[in-house]
Amino acid sequence: MGKKGFIFLPGGFNSVIEELSKKYRIYAPVLKEKEGRFTDTDVVRYDFVNEVADIELEKKSDYSFKEILTPLSQTLFFFTENDVKEANVDEREVLVFLRSCDLNALKRLDQIYLKNGREEDYFYARIRDKVKFVLMGCAHSYEDCFCVDMGTNRADDLDFSFSVDYVDNKFRCQLKDEALSSIFENNALKEDDVTPMFVTENETRVKLPGEVPLSIFTSDMWDEYTARCIGCGRCNYVCPTCTCYTMQDVYYTDNGKVGERRRVNASCMVDGYTNVAGGGEYRKKHGDRMRFKTMHKIYDFRKRFGYNMCVGCGRCDTVCPEYISFSNIINKVTAKVEEVQNEN
Structure with a gap:
């Protein structure tokens, strides 16, 4: 009804x-x-x-x-030497x-x-x-x-x-x-x-993993994406649940003591995302970045909040210039988890 x-x-x-x-x-x-x-x-x-x-x-x-809720570049406030004004x-x-x-x-x-x-x-x-x-x-x-x-x-x-x-x-x-x-x-x-119309079946199917053993995080399965992924970040920008951002202080050329702070969308798949002071970078390989993104979407977020971060929209599969399929990655992770469990 x-x-x-x-x-x-x-x-x-x-x-x-x-x-x-x-x-x-x-x-x-x-x-x-x-x-x-x-x-x-x-x-x-x-x-x-x-x-x-x-x-x-x-x-x-x-x-x-x-982008309506989290603009690609969002001015948070303006500042001078003495004052701060929130952006309208x-x-x-x-x-x-x-x-x-x-x-x-x-x-x-x-x-x-x-x-x-x-x-x-x-x-x-x-x-x-x-x-x-x-x-x-x-x-x-x-x-x-x-x-x-x-x-x-x-x-x-x-x-x-x-x-x-x-x-x-x-x-x-x-x-x-x-x-x-x-x-x-x-x-x-x-x-x-x-009653709104809802989809009841998809041609693309995924099987989600339950508990993920630590060995998956160091598995050589991620080496494939070190070779294939080019780190363009397209998957992050089309994804409706990617929320990472960085902060930028922009100083005006006519007065270097006046400027604005911006929140700018960031991508965990591109170079520089994990850079730290002194020139270090935690995830240099594209495969390491793919592992981080994948585990966050189908495991880490769920461990914390009780449901998966990925919503299965498939946009990342569609937009990837290297034809990397996130749905395939999920199935590969699950298969690897089951393989480890069977060995034990």
Whole structure:
């Protein structure tokens, strides 16, 4: 049995978007023609939308929504010799369209920034508090997705304002946010019970390891990625749950005593990430970096918080220029764990 929902003709749902855009900055996946990795390829990434025609409803986004909450480069505050001024933040509310895997990724981001220690991350929280979400249903699995095995194919118990599915030239929406009732009622074709569409099986399958023995961390299985990985960091930047950043103090050329502090996204796969004073670097080999990332996504995070960090969106598999498959890595780790357990 579905929950309270509404059925819209395209024009009616477009009116909903137009009404919502008066209050919210609306972000959604948008098809960018001829803006992909090569001159003749397209890309789907997040951007502002003002009408339903702007939203890419069929294709999976190549990039996640996380730049809305954690910008690639974010000015935190400005400083002089004597004063510090916090950077302004756009006070308008935000509405973000995303799929189940990304809504599950939001849970991971909140865990890291809001529930990981005694204090919330202030600069994350001040943006997060202004954002609401729209769940985009998945009528089918996409290439490289393995969300079912990661348990992120559904989002029933997660927080979203309403869902949207495009079926037979009609939009089907389940409404959770009662504050939006009047907008929906005024533009709907009819009211009906609606259940968001969720994927129930993927072509790509993974088997997750349970306890991981220490020998896996020093296994020669990681040598393959020392040879194959080029350390470009693409996997980190498309991943919805990678949260690493670095700090930069930028001084102005006309006055070296005045500047700003920026939080800039970082990648555990690129050179320099583990550099320390004196020129040391803890993980020089690409295989060591792959081991670190993999264990964090499917083991270390789970040991601490009780669930896996990876949500199985498959974007890292899709974007890798060396065709390294993270789903294959997970299966290789599990096979190696079982091999060690059988030997013992």
